[in-house]
Amino acid sequence: MTELPLYGKCVERPSSLALPVMGEFVPRSFAHKRVRECKIGSVTIGGGHPVAIQSMTLTDTRDAKATLEQIHRLEEAGCEIVRVAVPDDEAAAALYEIKKNMRVPLVADIHFHYKLALKAIDAGVDKIRINPGNLGGEGRAKVVTKAAIEAGIAMRVGVNSGSLEKDLIDKYEGPTPMGMVESALRHTRWLEDEGFTNIVVSLKASNVPRMIEAYTLFREQSDYPLHLGVTEAGPIFTGSIKSALGIGFLLQNGIGETMRVSLTADPVEEVKVAWEILKALGLRTKGVNLVACPSCGRCEVDLLDLCARVEKAVAKIDKPLHIAVMGCVVNGPGEAREADLAVVGGKGKGLLMKDGKVVATLPEDELIPALLREAELYDVSMRPSGKVRFVASA
Numbered sequence: 001m002t003e004l005p006l007y008g009k010c011v012e013r014p015s016s017l018a019l020p021v022m023g024e025f026v027p028r029s030f031a032h033k034r035v036r037e038c039k040i041g042s043v044t045i046g047g048g049h050p051v052a053i054q055s056m057t058l059t060d061t062r063d064a065k066a067t068l069e070q071i072h073r074l075e076e077a078g079c080e081i082v083r084v085a086v087p088d089d090e091a092a093a094a095l096y097e098i099k100k101n102m103r104v105p106l107v108a109d110i111h112f113h114y115k116l117a118l119k120a121i122d123a124g125v126d127k128i129r130i131n132p133g134n135l136g137g138e139g140r141a142k143v144v145t146k147a148a149i150e151a152g153i154a155m156r157v158g159v160n161s162g163s164l165e166k167d168l169i170d171k172y173e174g175p176t177p178m179g180m181v182e183s184a185l186r187h188t189r190w191l192e193d194e195g196f197t198n199i200v201v202s203l204k205a206s207n208v209p210r211m212i213e214a215y216t217l218f219r220e221q222s223d224y225p226l227h228l229g230v231t232e233a234g235p236i237f238t239g240s241i242k243s244a245l246g247i248g249f250l251l252q253n254g255i256g257e258t259m260r261v262s263l264t265a266d267p268v269e270e271v272k273v274a275w276e277i278l279k280a281l282g283l284r285t286k287g288v289n290l291v292a293c294p295s296c297g298r299c300e301v302d303l304l305d306l307c308a309r310v311e312k313a314v315a316k317i318d319k320p321l322h323i324a325v326m327g328c329v330v331n332g333p334g335e336a337r338e339a340d341l342a343v344v345g346g347k348g349k350g351l352l353m354k355d356g357k358v359v360a361t362l363p364e365d366e367l368i369p370a371l372l373r374e375a376e377l378y379d380v381s382m383r384p385s386g387k388v389r390f391v392a393s394a
C-alpha cells in the first residue's frame with residue numbers, strides 16, 4: 001500500500017481548522033495535518049496520517065474461531081482496524097483469543113455495560129467504542145476512562161442521530177446536527193476532565209446531508225480526529241452510493257481521519273468500497289485503479305465481459321497501476337492516454353497500450369494475458385512525468 005507525496009497548493013485560511021466551503025477546493029494536505037493524532041494500537045490517525053479503513057465483524061463474538069476467520073478475510077482485503085461487538089461476558093472473554101490471533105488493531109464496541117468495557121480493556125483491545133452517556137453515569141464513565149488511560153488505548157465517542165440524548169432532542173426539537181455536535185462535545189469534555197485525549201469522534205446518521213452537516217459543524221469546533229460513516233446505509237448498491245457521497249464529500253473537504261462504510265453485506269464489501277472511495281479521491285493507493293468506458297454503438301467487442309474479465313484478472317495486483325479498458329479504436333486510445341496500461345477492444349482483436357502508446361495489436365483472447373505480463377513488468381517509479389496521476393496525498 002504505497003503512500004504518495006502530498007499534493008495541492010495550501011491556501012491559508014483564517015481559522016486554525018480547515019472548514020469546508022461549498023464550491024471551494026480545500027487541499028486535504030492542509031486540512032488533515034491540523035487534526036490531533038489518535039493512536040489506535042499500531043495505527044495512528046490524524047496529524048497528517050493516511051485515512052484508515054475500518055470495518056466490523058458480523059459474527060457472534062463469543063465464537064472466536066468464526067470471528068477470527070472473518071477478521072482474517074477483512075485483513076486480507078485491506079481493513080486496517082476491526083471492531084467487534086461485545087454484548088456480554090462471554091464475548092468479552094473471547095477477546096483474549098481474538099486479539100492474540102489478529103494483525104490489525106482491535107476495537108470493542110460497548111453499549112450500556114461499563115464492566116464489559118473494563119473487561120475488554122483487560123483483554124488487550126486497542127480501542128473501545130462507547131457512548132459515555134449510556135455507561136450508567138459519570139462515575140462509571142470515569143472508571144472506564146481511568147482504565148483506558150492506564151492501558152494506553154483509544155476511545156471513540158460514538159454519537160448516533162438515532163440514539164441522541166433526550167435533553168438534546170428536546171432542546172433542538174429533534175436529532176439535529178447541532179444536537180449531535182453538542183452531545184459529542186459534552187462527552188469529549190467528560191473525557192478531557194479525566195485527562196483523556198486519545199479520542200476519536202463519530203457523528204453518524206443515516207441521512208446523508210445530516211451527517212455531512214454534523215461532521216462539518218463538529219470540525220468547526222474541535223480538532224479531534226473523526227471517524228466517518230453513514231449509518232444504516234443499506235445494501236451494497238444504495239449503501240455504497242450514500243457512503244461515497246457522505247464520506248467522499250467530507251474527505252474531499254479535508255474532514256475525516258478514519259472511515260467505515262456500513263453495508264448490509266459481507267463486511268469485506270465494506271472494505272472494498274472504502275478503498276475505492278479513497279482511491280477515487282486520490283487519498284490512498286492500493287492495487288489497480290481500473291477505469292473503463294461505458295461502451296456505446298461504436299463498440300465492436302463485448303466490453304462488459306472484457307471489463308469484468310480484466311477486473312477479475314487484476315484484482316490481486318498490489319502495484320498502484322492505472323489500467324483502462326476501452327471499447328473502440330475511435331476514442332479508446334485517446335481516452336486511455338493517462339493510463340499506465342490499457343486494452344482497447346476491436347473486432348476480434350484489440351490494442352495493448354502502455355503509457356499512452358500502442359505496444360501491440362493482439363487477438364482478443366491474448367489481450368488479458370499480455371496485459372498481465374505488462375503489469376508484472378511495469379515499474380511505477382519510472383512513470384513518465386507529466387501524466388495526470390490518479391494518486392495524490394496520503
Ligand code: SF4
Pocket residue numbers: 293294295296297298299326327328329330331332335
Ligand atoms: S471508447 Fe469507443 S466504445 Fe467506448 S464509449 Fe468511447 S466511443 Fe464508445
